[in-house]
Amino acid sequence: MTPRRVARHDTHSEGQPLDQPRVSKEPSDRALLARVGVLLVGSLVVMAIAGSGRLDERTSSIVDNLAQFAAGLFGTLACWWSARGLSGVQRNWRLSMGVGTAGWTVGMSLWAWFQLVEEDPLPSPSIADLGFFVLPVMALLALLLLTGDSPRRAQIGARHVWVVSVLDALVVVGVFFMVAWGTSLGAVVAAGGPTPLAFSVALGYPVSDLVLVVMVVVLASTRRVDRRIRPQLLLLGLGLVSISFSDSIFAYLVANGAESMPHLANLGFVAGPAMIGLAATSGRSMHHSHPALGERPALVLPYALFAVAISLLAVRMITSADSVDPVLVGVSWAVGLLLMVRQALTVTENAALLGDITAAQAELAYRADHDPLTGLANRSLLYRNLTGAVAALRHGNPLTLLMIDLNGFKAINDRLGHATGDQLLAATADRLRAAVRPTDTVARLGGDEFVVLLGMLPADADAVAERIRADLVAPYPIDGILVTVGASVGVVHGDSGDPAVDPDTLMHAADHEMYAWKEAVAAHRGIRA
Missing domain, CATH: 1.20.1070 (Rhopdopsin 7-helix transmembrane proteins)
Structure with missing residues (x-):
């Protein structure tokens, strides 16, 4: 069976096709x-x-x-x-x-x-x-x-x-x-x-x-x-x-x-x-x-x-x-x-x-490491920074990992639309950046999940976590209306004496703490998590 040949028709400045759709015996x-x-x-x-x-x-x-x-x-x-x-x-x-x-x-x-x-x-x-x-x-x-x-x-x-x-x-x-x-x-x-x-x-x-x-x-x-x-x-x-x-x-x-x-x-x-x-x-x-x-x-x-x-x-x-x-x-x-x-x-x-x-290469490098919606670090950059922080942890430098999830985000996304949901995520990213130092890492894992990597003592990190909880539950003015969500924050401090600590272990632990917090809040309100 002979394959069909599909002719490509490109247009020129007059708006007419250069490739004329006529049968022509064109010389080679x-x-x-x-x-x-x-x-x-x-x-x-x-x-x-x-x-x-x-x-x-x-x-x-x-x-x-x-x-x-x-x-x-x-x-x-x-x-x-x-x-x-x-x-x-x-x-x-x-x-x-x-x-x-x-x-x-x-x-x-x-x-x-x-x-x-x-x-x-x-x-x-x-x-x-x-x-x-x-x-x-x-x-x-x-x-x-x-x-x-x-x-x-x-x-x-x-x-x-x-x-x-x-x-x-x-x-x-x-x-x-x-x-x-x-x-x-x-x-x-x-x-x-x-x-x-x-x-x-x-x-x-x-x-x-x-x-x-x-x-x-x-x-x-x-x-x-x-x-x-x-x-x-x-x-x-x-x-x-x-x-x-x-x-x-x-x-x-x-x-x-x-x-x-x-x-x-x-x-x-x-x-x-x-x-x-x-x-x-x-x-x-x-x-x-x-x-x-x-x-x-x-x-x-x-x-x-x-x-x-x-x-x-x-x-x-x-x-x-x-x-x-x-x-x-x-x-x-x-x-x-x-x-x-x-x-x-x-x-x-x-x-x-x-x-x-050079600028284009820098832009490509930035896009490869950052979330396109919020501008926060993506999973790849987070893991690189977390790997470096774990190595520094073994030399006595402090490390705290916060896992954050927005409560009620899906309902807002379904009721007000994805455009409003995207604005809410971008506003959340701005509040997270404002709550930490420029040297700390704020990342978006996807959806409404965020991670904050802090290089500070546990007491100071706990204070930052509380400030983040307060900041995220404050109403968001979006398109003339106030949108309110809750926030579950799981906090894990790195243990320099634990030889088994690694980025995956910390991530799982922070995720576990976040869901524990979410269940505790739900139980306090008398609702199912």
Whole structure:
């Protein structure tokens, strides 16, 4: 007999279930990786054919542009199709990316027209750029939507979490800026562009891509996104990074007045939109769970990225005959200072966390030894203290044990309710604490039974016992009424000369004395105990 599988349905911030109750053939992790591999290899093969030189230039351009158009169309249709039947964040980010890839595909169509019909090998700036820039805007919206689906959203109220998150983002931005400046962005700014419009367009691509890549890295390396949608985020990030790669090459070529773009450099424009479509079609049922990255990668990431950037800067300083770029040096110093501030905050946060842990451990230890209703010692703590008192008794220290039981408590509990009974027990505990010294032990065994352990001479202990009897029979003002109970107190003094005395013996003896007192009172009143 096959066991039934019970699907778990968790809710997200929109109040809709992340686990859609629909039958879906969700690919396994291995199958998903296989799809990614096939997509990348296929894109590489197509672009390698286009740039192999075996085709004439026009045919190569047709193959190149058709591959980009097909990838953009697949990404658009996949995003819109996979949004069917979903709701909330899962639907909205797909629709947003569908609009972005649709704009990019329209721009690609116009670009192909300029190349193939107008015979402009590198048509920039052109109206096609308007379509291309729709993608980063809508991709930013999609990433923000995924961020809003974070299970940590309710925890971000703490100020240090916000500050550390901002510092992490600034560090990652600074590191990627250093990389972008050392590759394409610095060259674009240095070249200036043939016209101000061409310069602005060329600069817009690496800048917008830088923002998207930074967001993907920060989100993928921390716990700001639900762990079950991380595969979608990672595939989406791969797609955006692939497009950013080709965008950077395009911006560099435009800034330097190149007349055309190598076909192989367009690889990101084929693999990127297709990867976005793959991200949209994966994870619709969300039945399988992907483990979230722990806190350690999130802590190490800014330092690791900065170390890589500084290493690249050092290599450039050693190998380049030119003077060191002051922009790179300035940004590296700024990022280093940010990391120092972040480390100081982390140390402060860890110290506060250690204090919280210590307080939590103390609270757990207190709860393990104390009664939750009255705050008195429980049976475990009483026996430890009584064991120590018995050991001290053999060295001549006095010991007296009082066993206390409230008379008539059950009737009050039944007549006035358990809430009133609980208040009566708490008030009794307060009176017992007030009647003894802080060094004495007052414990609740359970129900209406209490024990007091006194370390004083018998005469003084007898006086305390009498005071307790008087205190406990006084009326208790509870919820506007006076509640009165009786109290039976059994008193046992430890005998230092008795070698058989132990905690259990004393407890039994005190219990016996308490019931003897109860029977004596009952007999005095002429009633049955």
